[in-house]
Amino acid sequence: MLRRFWILLGSTFPSPLLAETGKSGYAPPAPIISPDSTLQMLGGLILVLALIGGISWLLKRFSLIPVGTAGAVKVIAATAVGQRERVVVVEIANTWLVLGVAPGRVSTLHTLDKTGVNTNDEAGNGKDASSAVEFSEQLSHSIHKNHG
Template identity: 60%
Template sequence: MLSRYLLFLIVIAPFPAIAETGKPSYISPPPVISTESTLQMMGGLLLVLALIGGITWLLRRYSLIPTATAGVVKVVATTGVGQRERVVIVEIDNTWLVLGVAPGRVNKLHAMTKPTNEASVPISHGSSPSPVFAEQLNQSIKKENA
């Protein structure tokens, strides 16, 4: 019986040596569009869109986008007095209107004639236009009350 097993092992022994051990000749290339590259592209696109939206929001928030002055109405100055409230000076013809602007509502606070260029003091680098405007507004209010 031992001889049968020995004969069987001798016959089977050459089969692994005959088996093909070489590499296949065709290797498939890696995929061109992978999940990683698609996610990277989408992330970059979202980053650019968020950057554009953020810059636009900042420009609107701080009124850095110039508005076109067409027609008779011209915005002379504006300032924020609250989170959503603003005081706006609008020039119509030779009249300045001081308007209080809030969401869904615009109120006329004051009306005055447009100051002449000779009467206004030129603004230097260190001074702000607020004192000049405040003086003109006080003078105009005193004229109306008198």
């Protein structure tokens, strides 16, 4: 019985002589997720997100993304006439509408038939200058009529 006790005690507390010794040149492998690799990954992610945001801002800023014209309403032209006011020419079927757009309000300034409108922009043509003056007068008259 005493012999079993000594065997149990000896197996519970192993001798350093029986223990394996580590190799002198052994270095444990680097951890897979280290602070350096985490910072590098986050830096790359931030760089890619900034690049995507910058490109989308440039495309929106310079109107390089074509506007879809598959619907029934197509914007032909738009120009700013104030800080928050715009004049927009919209095509619906065979009709062009000249709209005044302001915050909280859209009003029709003029209606044109598409078949009667010359869409060619030719410089130096006297008809273009007279039609521009005529359109300007009609637009001015419509604006004063709506505000007056």
